[in-house]
Amino acid sequence: MSLDYSTSEFTIDRDRDRCIDCQVCVRQCANEAHYYDEEEQKVCSDEHKCVNCHRCVTLCPTRALSIKKHELEFRANANWTENAIKDIYKQAATGGILLTGMGNDRPYPIYWDHMLLNASQVTNPSIDPLREPMELKTFLGRKPEFLKVENGKLAEKLPPQLELEIPIMFSAMSFGSISLNTCKSMAQAASENGIMYNTGEGGLHRDLYKYGRNTIVQVASGRFGVHPGYLNAGAAIEIKIGQGAKPGIGGHLPGEKVEAEVSLTRMIPQGSDAISPAPHHDIYSIEDLRQLIFALKEATNYTKPISVKIAAVHNIAAICSGIARAGADIIAIDGYRGGTGAAPTRIRDNVGIPVELALAAVDTRLRDEGIRNQISIVCGGSVRNSADIIKAIALGADAVYIASSALLAMGCHMCQKCYTGKCNWGIATQDPNLTKRLNPEIAVKRLTNLLHAWSHEMKEMLGGMGINAIESLRGNRHMLRGIGLSDRELNILGISAAGE
């Protein structure tokens, strides 16, 4: 075995004056970065194992710990950066694909932060959400071209719709990649707040069927846990074609995470890797997608809207037009910053396009074709706050998917090590000693708080723009101005520059 060239990413700073050697950090760290030295009778650290998840820092009763970036520096080189060098060491040592978790962390432009919102001054009044009604209710699903009304009654019923109290949904995260407690928390928070959560491709655990009215069940290329009962359990079905974090490849759940309950729910042997094929093996073209859409509609007797989720890639506008014409009721677009439990680093960091541009291009294209009103668009990857949501809706989204934000609300600290199964916050793990750390009651409360906080903020921003119903913002790009963008980018986003 040759020498391991890898060095620590972080240093663990333990204030010896404060540390009482209580060993809380030892028990909390699943990575075993802390240990108790019996001989010395004191707690020590092996910083090499630290992933900077803040679990020990947060739980240390005497606040003795802090984690810092390791100061070890390579000779300055703008081309061969620290990451570039270390990745080579890792691959030379293992011969494997580099893995990572969560969304793209590279410093690409974040278009949300290059768009500014409007507010009313003089010529029309801003509306005060404390004193006037302010509406966020949103319907997702296929809309007819026009309504038929006879004798004061609706002559033809609407196709099935998802009714959201706020235009936010929890995005697809599978049981397996995340713990049952985490799924349960989102399911309950969704049902308490009148929104939807999404099962991801992990099937539906028997304890979660009761949240069916607020569940979107996913059908992905691996078809894990898909059976008639599952399809009929949710309020909608989503066909997952792709995911923003890893366009072009399928989901990957390492066998270590496939314990008894996951095995049962996914309908696969315990301990086996759950590797979804890159494409659906029954969808090699758009006409095949149409067949699956209608197979699912048949299986559920046309009672549920069908969503198709795709990763934002270069030709997204034309693809979405095809999806709309293939009979999908909802299109979910996932940007390249979307999170994941596990993805090859090179794919996560280099494949796909920003969701802001993708969303604008799709909305524009569908309007040019005169079919935007017939279907709903959901955008995700990554939506970080209420302003991102407002901007997404102004660009043309009906609603947004949030996943990383929801995990953060439940305690995730974005250490990007979801794929190891050692999540110290009890989220992206199946280890019973870790999963019990996430208390669903508290997590539901925190998710609810987040949704409430964002709703309030959205209402304030809407009111400022003189709008009292979210639908009047949808596709209303007059409310956006670009800052620090090229003409080409402004053109794609369909917005004017600040000052115009």
Place this chain on the structure above:
Amino acid sequence: MLQREGEVRIPSGCAISGIMNKKGKTFSGVDIIRSISLMHDRSNGLGGGFAAYGIYPEYKDLYAIHMFFDDKNAKDTAEHFLNEHFDVEIGGKIPVRKVPSIVNAPIIWRYFLNPRKDKIMESELNEDEFVVRCVMNINTNMPGAFVVSSGKNMGAFKAVGYPEDVGEYYMLDTYKAYIWTAHGRFPTNTPGWWGGAHPFTLLDWSVVHNGEISSYGANARYLEMFGYKCTLQTDTEAITYIFDLLLRRHKLPLDVVITAVASPFWSEIERMTPEKQELVKAVRAVYSSLLINGPFSIILGSRNGIVALNDRIKLRSLVAATKGDYLYVASEESSIREVCAEPDRLWAPRGGEPVIGMLEGADNI
């Protein structure tokens, strides 16, 4: 250099007024001019206009096309187009009076015409839709030519100036109509272009509007999917198209249309009967992009009557009154009392609650 209306979006404040006789009895434009001129301070001299119904009884079966031309070239191009697509019965200058404050007038003509049968056959459209497409074509593709109005037995008269001067200029005291609506504009920019004044019209529809709608972008982009071209970028234009789409093309009853543009709140919808709830929910789901948001008071005119409407939280003033067969609506009570000192009934309609004045015998607007 200042951009012309349509190249830039210009918000405006305004005054509006409307008078109709429900029996269809026609009366001169004197009252409507008096009514709108009382609200002089609500406009700033940069736009005024009128719509009048019943003014061309001798040509009532022909489309009356009122036109502005910037120059003779534009007129030639547009006339060539009109001759190609329509049988023009008669055309001529719209007579005007010299008024010192009204300057920079375009060439103002009107034509009475019908679509050519062969063109209708070729286009596979009905007459109204054919006329709409032609109007859109002229306004979008023929620089310097602008269709002011295109309905039957009605017309719009507008200019840059105060509305009372505009009324004087077009000699509206000499016309007789059973519906008059009027508009005084307070744009926050200097368009200096006559086409930008209001009312805005399409076929028989005319809209005068006070307010700046914050849903404009959502409304306009939805309308564009149905072939409308919002060339002026004004709220009034978008509102006119909304009514045209819902009433004429989608054939929805007026109350459903009102539900779409000034929807009841969800809290109110929850209290409705299940049947009503189903309808209203469907309207809000399907036509959500046509909700008109932000402050507005409008008067929609058609050959069958008028509808006056406020936004759903009444961010603009609107007053209505009746006296005998007459219905009055205006931004301010004083401008109703100016022409009808003792109305039988006078009230301020609630937000989202329409005032409907239907001509006797008409069943939908």
